[in-house]
Amino acid sequence: MLAVAPADPFGYHSRREGYVVIWDRGMETMERSRLEDLQRTRLSWTLHWARDRVPFYRDRLSHLKGLDEHPLEALQDLPFTHKSDLRDQYPLGFLAVSRGEVRRFHASSGTRGKPTVVAYTEHDLTMWSEVVARALAAAGMQPGQTLQNAYGYGLFTGGLGLHAGAERLGVAVIPASGGGTERQVQLMLDLAPDGLAATPSYALYIAETMHHLGVSSDQLALKTGIFGAEPWSEGMREHLESGLGIQAVDIYGLSEITGPGVAIECVEAKAGLHVFEDFFYMEVIDPKTGARKAPGEVGELVLTTLSKEAMPMIRYRTGDLVSVNPEPCICGRTSMRMSRIHGRSDDMLIVRGVNVFPSEIERVLLSQPGVSAHYQLCWEGHPSRPDLVVEIEEAQVGALDQGALAIHLRAALGVHLSVRVVAHGHIPRSQGKAIRVINRMQEES
Ligand SMILES: [Zn+2]
Incomplete structure (x- = not known):
């Protein structure tokens, strides 16, 4: 029997049975040729924006030809942007807008050296919450549900990033943040969240703490786990799904590009992460030579933002090793999927x-x-x-x-x-x- 939708306030219904939301059906299932046209338009805008406003990019882009006619080809001639460039420009050398237009800052922890700061305009925050809303829907969350967000709140992008996207989807948020693990379990018992967002290692600790407290997953309403910010394996997925009684998906992002929500697995396939390519242009390169890798070959993920105002990033070297799968997905989304992170080049x-x-x-x-x-x-x-x-x-x-x-x-x-x-x-x-x-x-x- 098909599940009956209690309400559909946004008018989005999946092609599939039941009540699975594709948050932005128009964008997420767009024909590839139209999507690529959109990428060209937005990339051209980004290259102009960065050249005119960020000294670091002005030098690199001033002699570039074809920004309007052939932006994808022009991009291939550009040098990469490295994490070290962000450190060198610390704190705000990459800022492309006036201070008065910034609505939020985040910063990396600086565990590998000097921290990096990132900034967002109002438009950037809207885009970010939009991609997180899409991601949560792809994970199986529905408007009207509740998410316990056990990502750390603060300068780290996980907490506030997931929070805003969940609210945009119409999901109630329990802003539990990290730590206080027994209280996390109590909140899951008392407030019956449908979803849990955390790092996979912390979710594992929550599951173990439940076990110690004599709480079984049957006592919880939990159905969905959204886990990221560190690489994890299929074996870990099995441990988390059985320990918490959920479907668990991998979410990917990094503060330099926006934060969590750059890509996510759909719960239907759980086989590779859909990249939101209308906002992020993806390349996979040989880390040594910089040459493009073919689909299926493992290389370093390089991302270019397509709509960011406060801090556009052009050919940013993520350090994450992935491969790309261009095959269509059973969920109906037309975006390419990247593999789970094989590793970080510096790990x-x-x-x-x-x-x-x-x-x-x-x-x-x-x-x-x-x-x-x-x-x-x-x-x-x-x-x-x-x-x-x-x-x-x-x-x-x-x-x-x-x-x-x-x-x-x-x-x-x-x-x-x-x-x-x-x-x-x-x-x-x-x-x-x-x-x-x-x-x-x-x-x-
Ligand atoms: Zn899919």
């Missing part, structure tokens, strides 16, 4: 000369029976010849054979590493972005 580990990403280790590790989703990667031994040790908690006592798991990981990853099964609770729990790699190497003498 790569080199184990005795062999490269491996922490996310690849997670993918293989969590596909094994008997493992919990609590793990960390430890560098041990002498710095001249460090060993990588995977510490993992068991799902139940005695569920894991340390030696057999190590043999499997070595074979599947082609990397020399060892495994240590540790007691329950040994791995620190994350209340935000998880720290997966820790250094226990002996000091050099």
